[in-house]
Amino acid sequence: MLLRYFYNEKLAHASYLVGCQKTGEAIIVDPARDLEPYFEVAKKEGMQIKAAVETHIHADYVSGARELGEVHQAKLYLSGEGGEEWGYQYVERIEHELLFNGDQFNIGYLIFEVMHTPGHTPESISLLLTDRGGNADLPMGIFSGDFVFVGDIGRPDLLESALGQEGSTLANAKAMFNSLATFKQLPDYLQVWPAHGAGSACGKALGAVPSSTVGYEKAFNWALSITDEDAFCKELLADQPEPPTYFKVMKEVNRKGPALLKDLKKPQEIKSAQKMIELLNQNLQIIDTRQSSEFQKKHIEHTINIPYYKSFPNWAGWLVDYERPLYLICDTSELENILHALNSVGIDQIAGYMDSQVVHSSDLFVLESYEDVTPSDIRVKVEKGEVHVLDVRQVSELKEGFIPHSQLIMLGTLAERLDELPTDKPILTQCRTGIRSNIAASILQANGIKNVLNLNGGIVHWQKEGLSTLKNKQNA
CATH class of the missing domain: 3.60.15.10 (Ribonuclease Z/Hydroxyacylglutathione hydrolase-like)
Incomplete structure (x- = not known):
């Protein structure tokens, strides 16, 4: 056998x-x-x-x-x-x-x-x-x-x-x-x-x-x-x-019964920045698959960052609208693997893609960024209530501890609950290690909430620095 x-x-x-x-x-x-x-x-x-x-x-x-x-x-x-x-x-x-x-x-x-x-x-x-x-x-x-x-x-x-x-x-x-x-x-x-x-x-x-x-x-x-x-x-x-x-x-x-792979349309390469701008003006969904460290520094307005890493298909399945065509910004050397990952969770309407190098080479785009901060950088502002802490973990993870006065909105549901967030102060996105919170930061900016910070290393880093957390209850 x-x-x-x-x-x-x-x-x-x-x-x-x-x-x-x-x-x-x-x-x-x-x-x-x-x-x-x-x-x-x-x-x-x-x-x-x-x-x-x-x-x-x-x-x-x-x-x-x-x-x-x-x-x-x-x-x-x-x-x-x-x-x-x-x-x-x-x-x-x-x-x-x-x-x-x-x-x-x-x-x-x-x-x-x-x-x-x-x-x-x-x-x-x-x-x-x-x-x-x-x-x-x-x-x-x-x-x-x-x-x-x-x-x-x-x-x-x-x-x-x-x-x-x-x-x-x-x-x-x-x-x-x-x-x-x-x-x-x-x-x-x-x-x-x-x-x-x-x-x-x-x-x-x-x-x-x-x-x-x-x-x-x-x-x-x-x-x-x-x-x-x-x-x-x-x-x-x-x-x-x-x-x-x-x-x-x-x-x-x-x-x-899923579609047969031979029947799926191949996405078209978008080579011009002007064409991508036309798509952006049509309010289409565009996912940037670069690592968050790159996306943070410079990304196109209205794009969402789902880095191509271990949990990529899971978060794509959570966040992509299956009923609408999807466009990608990616390293084209990874395109086939990215398409396989998307197809594995039934995301088959992939209309086009653009090489991520175009983000850096064109001055036609409206570009944005957000800052990564360490616990020591932001602790005082958190304690004074000068920033709003958004925790995007699962409810079950709260037993590991959470930052006092944080608001829990699980990442997969964030786009539907943006109206629950305050608009009068910066928002600090936070998860366990800082991966999901980067995706959350991109969702906020893509939807017009621009004053965003991300907690580097998440609550794990926060706790390693000996900062206070609460356990076994939700303070939200």
């Missing part, structure tokens, strides 16, 4: 290529939209990708299942659980099989057994893998999707918090409790292969190692240690991070 692990750090997404070496057939478990890495490995290993299987309809990235089925003629194995509302709507013309609890299917001599494990979503399934090619008659591991992670489990609230299905959270939490009871009956030696790692918003405390075992999770996963259903539900629902707004979009995209 061949097992290969693929991990997208920007999405904290894990997927797998599983192959039968006796027959040369392979299947992808929870495929990403970018299929090239799987085909490269399959070719190198002498495998043919014959199928793909999904553990559920994903909400945090665009699945590659439709692309595999329609373009590459792979057979799709998809959950039939959860009722018609959770059915896939694009599979009529694709060879596929709907899976239910207890079903089995094979890829060569590999046997996949289906467990219905609702809780994260109603249709969620997990897959026990047995390698009959090696004469094994017992499973060696379980592909757990968003059911059981390393050190955590899938959140049950997305249907309500992201999709608006009132009352579904508690029902899903109870379903998760029952699914875990089934998981606990599995033998300790089984390997656990989840669909996400640390940084995913599909749970609240995912571990950073790629895999685990059933026995290890029984011993150390907080969720498997609680035996009372009410206590379990209360703990599961506490401190869940704010669900990204794009999760609702992704769920619909993956249910109805």
Whole structure:
């Protein structure tokens, strides 16, 4: 048997290529939209990708299942659980099989057994893998999707918090409790292969190692240690991070079927500053992907900075309007990677791009800047109330401490809540380390709030300098 692990750090997404070496057939478990890495490995290993299987309809990235089925003629194995509302709507013309609890299917001599494990979503399934090619008659591991992670489990609230299905959270939490009871009956030696790692918003405390075992999770996963259903539900629902707004979009995209990559229009290069100014005058959305240290010093008026770094697709999904064309200011050597990252969360309407060097080479633009300040620079003004501190972290992060008299507006919701900010004093943007707060500063300036400062190093730097913070309550 061949097992290969693929991990997208920007999405904290894990997927797998599983192959039968006796027959040369392979299947992808929870495929990403970018299929090239799987085909490269399959070719190198002498495998043919014959199928793909999904553990559920994903909400945090665009699945590659439709692309595999329609373009590459792979057979799709998809959950039939959860009722018609959770059915896939694009599979009529694709060879596929709907899976239910207890079903089995094979890829060569590999046997996949289906467990219905609702809780994260109603249709969620997990897959026990047995390698009959090696004469094994017992499973060696379980592909757990968003059911059981390393050190955590899938959140049950997305249907309500992201999709608006009132009352579904508690029902899903109870379903998760029952699914875990089934998981606990599995033998300790089984390997656990989840669909996400640390940084995913599909749970609240995912571990950073790629895999685990059933026995290890029984011993150390907080969720498997609680035996009372009410206590379990209360703990599961506490401190869940704010669900990204794009999760609702992704769920619909993956249910109805994403656009095929070959059908996406390539963005046009904008070479003239005058053309970019015309676009700016049309109030179009323009994202500058340079690092914040560059953007701070000089950027075009009305542009928003989402630096191309680890969390780029997550914040793009939060902040980009999916219904409107998007324009980019970027280092053109990074353009293909940036497009891949945007496409991975379904941002497909990318109309044009301009090389970031044009920002420096033309005197036609109205340019802006904002200042980075250290805690020692700004402490006295904060204490005197001469600046307004805007904290853009998650509510759950307040337990780490927060600056007295700060206002909490989570970054992903900031653009919709600008009218809650004062206009009579400078605004100091602040997060944990200074990355999100730079994005916040750009949102403020792009929307006409010009007198902005950014706290270098965030509250971590503030606390290292021994400055006072409050804990366990919100002073806002």
